[in-house]
Amino acid sequence: MDVSRGRARLRGARVPVLVCAMLLAAGCTAPATPVERPGASDRAALPLGPDDVQGRFLKVIKEVLPSVVQIQASRDLGSGVVYDGRGHIVTNAHVVGSEKTFRVTTANSEEPLTASLVYSYPEQDLAVIRLDRVPTGLRAAVFGNSEAVQVGQIVLAMGSPLGLSSSVTQGIVSATGRTVSEGGSDGGTGATIANMVQTSAAINPGNSGGALVNLEGQVIGIPTLAASDPDLGGGAAPGIGFAIPASMVRTVADQIVRNGKVVDSGRAALGVTVRTVVDDGYRPAGAAVVTVTGGGPAARAGLRAGDVVTGVDRTPVTSATGLSEALAARRPGQRVSVTYQRDGAAKTVEVTLGEQ
Template identity: 65%
Template sequence: MDATPSHGRRRGPARRSSPSLAAGVCVLALACGCAAPPPSPSGAPVRPDAVAQGTVDLEERYESVIDDVLPTVVQIATGDALGSGVVYDDKGHIVTNAHVVGDAKSFDVTVVTGERALKASLVSSYPEQDLAVIRLDDVPEGLKPAKFGTAGEVRVGQIVLAMGSPLGLSSSVTQGIVSAVGRTVSESRAGGGTGATLADMVQTSAAINPGNSGGALVDLDSEVIGIPTLAATDPEPGGSAAPGIGFAIPVSTVRTVADQIIESGRVTDSGRAALDITGRTVVDDDYRPAGVAVVTAPEGGAAEEAGLRAGDVITRLGDTRVTTITSLSEALASRSPGQKVRVTYVRSGTDRTAQVTLGEI
């Protein structure tokens, strides 16, 4: 992701100051804080003591949220790897990222209620949405579940706190705002990522560092509104993390996946659309990505039933251009199972279209 900040300053017309003494008095007045306080939006001056009180009130609210939520955030150790999790209920279920648990089946969990690590076991992992649920083998007395909010109440600009164990530093808190909602992002498989394409993500300026994954993104009502999952990186070769651009899985998705795993031991209704193919990115004569070649289209799948077959090259899904397997996944992320969509593809050098009824991941 590229972001080019603008650093423009508005400059007023230059005015020549005649008496130097007057200029000196003006500077002195500003330096002494003698200027009139800036007006409030209503036009009335803002009193300095009111500003100070507002700062104290916000600080106290931060402290209250941290006191409420931090005891519900745990550190999860899988061998040499560390991540975070959030206590989901009083039965010892903990929700985290699938890439945090990896292939492990048992874990050491550190909770605020005790210094010794507690043993936990995997309930189920759902890499397609990068979520997993583990359960403490013995539930300690006083285990506190988090309060999970409502995705519909997440607003761009609202203050949020990210809590977890970045770089192994347990019980760490960073702050920022919700920068955007409804983002679709794709994880890299490098560094243990699932490679999943994730829809409806919450973008935040709160710092998300390695180890924050699986923790809590919370609002000032002490409610979890997302699970921090990844930070953006500069797409240039060798690019490093892009500060201030992190992403969290929205609470609605967390609830849907976690509830199904706890009830059935697995996800039974993903709500995610699928074309039911395996494919690979193909390039044109200039070595630029040009579409997705169908490698297999299993019998009875959405693509096969619409007439697509191995060797076809998909170039559009609806009005969205498809150039890579990632762009195809991102286009599907905004669709629903059972939805009909026009797929444009190339077969034997000829452009064709098919009406596909999408399947489910």
Template identity: 60%
Template sequence: MSGSRQPRLRAPVALTAAALGVTALLAAGCSSAGTPSGTSSVAAPMASAAGSGANDLQTEYQNTVKNVLPSVVQITTDKDLGSGVVYDDRGDVVTNAHVVDGAKNFHVSLATGGKTMTAQLVASYPAGDLAVIRLTSPPSGLKPASFADSSKVSVGQIVLAMGNPLGLSSSVTEGIVSGTGRTVTEGASDSSGGGSGATITDMVQTSAAINPGNSGGALVDLADQVIGIPTLAATDPQFGSGAAPGIGFAIPSSTVKRIADQIISKGKVTDSGRAALGVTVRGVLDSDLQPAGAAIVSVNKGGAAEKAGLRAGDVITKVGSAQITTVQSLTEALAAYKPGQKVQVTYTRDGRTETAEVTLGSL
């Protein structure tokens, strides 16, 4: 990989102040005045124990890197650079859809070295920003990663992010799980780099540095399991497109497994686990030129909206209790539901406000 290639920044996400609650915890040290001088003999064993603990943790880090990094690859196309994770010994590699970004052929480099391999696209799923590519000639000894049950991931858990940030192959950063269950909307792909525009639920938030080129790599716990696929870094809306340090997001491993398994076995995603109305929509403005809803352009035949009586021209203004002013707000509202759930949809038709109970379909 030439050093001149510039890996694209993963899709930034703007977070409002309400989206992230931060609690400062200050621990005051307690000391006892007038401690007898004889107690100083305890300090050496305590310091030794502390040093031993630090060494043990360092050894855990190093072992995890040694065990997992061989499963993380660098993916290069004619216009992009990203990361991927070896999914099985047949040569399937999972990555982000925005790393694939329309390409069909790829060059793949293993962390363990060797010649660059070729790969082809199996399928991409932009709605979840995931894709699978397959090595044309998988080498012997290919090491698939182990994927964790991400429902068991907890805040405070130590994690390592592995990938190829800025083209620096096989790099590792360290942090913790800062939050779980985040719903994040990516920016749309454009000439400056970005993502699929997807709204992704249940994302893992981490303080481990996520930089351009990390997309599609591995967020790993100290049990040597992948808990997520690093996908994007946050931006601070108060400072334009500037990154918000220490706030990155990864698609949870359970979602990765569900989507990747379908792509590999069927060549497409048939059960996303995400709810959908079955409509094509566009944003509309009110008389003051302010966002005022999502207008239905068309309804899918036999889809949830059609079955509930919605039709082209209706303007959706509320889903459940969530106000709908833009296409993005509609997508984010639906992300809170599962296929088969019933929800009240409020809409306007010919100047009248109406409601319909909709049994949601699958995205």
């Protein structure tokens, strides 16, 4: 199954709404454990009635939607989430692209505000922009603990699908801990992102960079990728999307707000550039080392150009993307076993991973 970032171009007068970046929804934090009182556990065990669920939805939407904005560059459009009271807004790197200035529309106003890029970090498909003027009443979102996300939790996705600002869709967390590679040929960043939240919430162009929200009113992810189905001509696979977890969003955004850039990526690296090689049947067979960074992890372990990496620990590697996905699930400083081919012979070496 392929995944696609799906940023569409604005089509002028052909379409009555603005079209652009794909969004997704995901995740949700578990509610705090209530104080024990006589009978409280019995009441908590009872399912919510239809009126209770609707009331919860309405409350969350009222609290969070004012923190979700529409972002328009010169040709592309997406969504963003107000990060703090100083006008910082977090979004996807593929939403901002190579642009430096933007028009931002909040949920409570049709009058666009201007904003400037603070920093874009394509490696994690995240970026922060800042409003040139902070309007009165701007409300920052509350980011939850994505480590507490559980499969089956109800989530709401908020953003601007097809340019329809302040739209809300609903689904559940379908899975957690997914490692997903984003395509780069259609304008995506090509990032490989670990620990993503999979969701069934509807995904449409224009939602990228928006909010995936739990029923506690906390943002637990930034919708980013939609799965595509080759049998449908590469179209979006219904009900399969992915969101960057809130923990990673906070890690990256905090550094950008504080330092103007990312100074500690937390992403593991071998210190090599690679390309995919194929076997006699033209099937992907490994990641061939093209260059080795001098003094880097691979160089210290004895890897050299021409070696073909075929595995990391017990994870098989058959392509350059496969190597990126294997490393995305690991941390700098971690020691791993790398299997590779050299001159037709299989070899294994221990490598202490560096930082990307």
